[in-house]
Amino acid sequence: MKLKIVGITKKYHNLTALDHIDLELHNGIYGLIGPNGAGKSTLMRLLAGELRPTSGNIFWNGKDIFKLDEKYKRYIGYLPQTFGFYKEFTGYEMLCYIGLLKSKDNIKKIRAQAKQLLNMLELSDKADAMTGKYSGGMKQRLGIAQALIGNPRILIMDEPTAGLDPMQRIYFKNLLKKYSSQKIIIVSTHIMSDVQELADHLIFLKKGRVVLDKSRDAALEESADYENLYMRYYAENIPSGETKHGIK
């Protein structure tokens, strides 16, 4: 499985959010790093098929994703930064509905997967509660579950650990690692420790351009540790007066 990004540029009026991006993604976990405004969310939305590029192409196994359109969207599990649930749905119903839209499995199989995901994400006891009653952390876990339902081949997750407590973060990282041999997983984060524990591959974005695209091991050959690696590319983004330890 291969997701190939060729010469992608995305402009919003006069602002160039992404500037001639070329990437090739295979199964594994990709950590997408960059400060605010680097273009991470724009790239994620393009990969999720939510936005169209100003120029360039994205190919899924050699086929243009915008020509595949709905078919491609079925391959995607997407967790955006803000995800609203219809609060009158229960968590279980919401998952079943999204599963039905994304998958060709029969409803019994979708139900079984929804229950399994709710269990994995420690939401079983709230499965029949309306999502309007969910706390922020519960909504985030349900967001992760909706991204995973239907067994998508590409997982795109924008700041997935936001709102999770330390134990849930560990659990979530283990969950992603379990899937990483079968899926392309792209995790956008500004928390370097998340990337440190998760990513096989690092992509650094800066002002809409890719400044680093290397395997974790190759990237770490450049610098002593993750902090130094981050400082090497983003030192000027650290507010003056903060030490490098201030980097999350």
Add this chain to the structure above:
Amino acid sequence: MQYKKFFALTAIVMIVLNGCSSQKTENLSEISFDGLDSIEREEINYMLPTRFASDGKDIFFIDSPTGMVYRFDLSTKEATINCNNPVCSHDSDSCTAYAERDISGIRRENDEVYLLGNQIYKISRNQKEEIGKGHYGTSNSKIMFGGYIAYPEEESIIVENIESGNIVQRFEDVVPYTQGNFYYKGALWYITEDLELVRLDIKAGEKRVVEEIGVTRASVYEDFIYYIQVDQQTGDNQLIRYSEGEDSKTVVEDNVFYYNIKGDTLYYTTWPDRDFYYRPLYESSGENEAVQLFKGLDLLIWSFPEYDDLLVNLSEDYYTYYILDTETNTIDYDHPLKVEQELTQ
């Protein structure tokens, strides 16, 4: 000898079982549901499980995060907790705003508003009165109609006379989903957990499967049943209009994730874009293009018989509701109806 023992044991078991049961079965031939069909259609145009209902004076609703009952005053655009006891902590059943969290819904019935949980309460301004015998279970999929309540119990639906507590009908092998259940013309309509749309004829005790697969939401408006059906082959999620009399189905709109209907106008959101549109209900979409009101917004929409306008809420914002003016189809963002968070726990 063994037969005698068996019959004696069976008789004892029967006596014990009957003695334990306080619920009797009413003779269906003596029950008339005819009067129920005169209920104004708009009163039963509710989407489920509902959190909002108006009694003509106030709009009562269950606040999502706390599960407590509030009421909206549309003239002052204020939300007030439905309890006027200044020292009440709103955490016990004696409080007029207290609702059983997770299992309660609000229903309108004959100009009164009811809180349905394991018990039924009639509610009004700072008032709450228990009616019925209770023990209606924890499911949100309850239907109240003309003095009766239908509620799920294990894998069946029980129809019970609220006043007497007598069971009038039981439908086996129906496990409901909560997104579309209502009473319409002598029948209960449910979406099951297999996402079938079924019609349960109360008098005949018969179950008929109207749609076999992929139904995710249903409601009644005027003399039609509306439901969303997902076609997994094409990925479509269509809004279907079903005429029971003619047993005919018409596709109203091709991509509908969530909808409500008011004054012959269909308001709906799409998937996966979550854009919000409106269009005339009875004209085909080909002739009348839908108008996009908002882009990328998850809106929940409620309608009330006494109000021409709609109440809407953005799904990621728990506390703020807006009026959608149905004449101009604009949202009054300048005058939000806010639930004061300090009131919530």
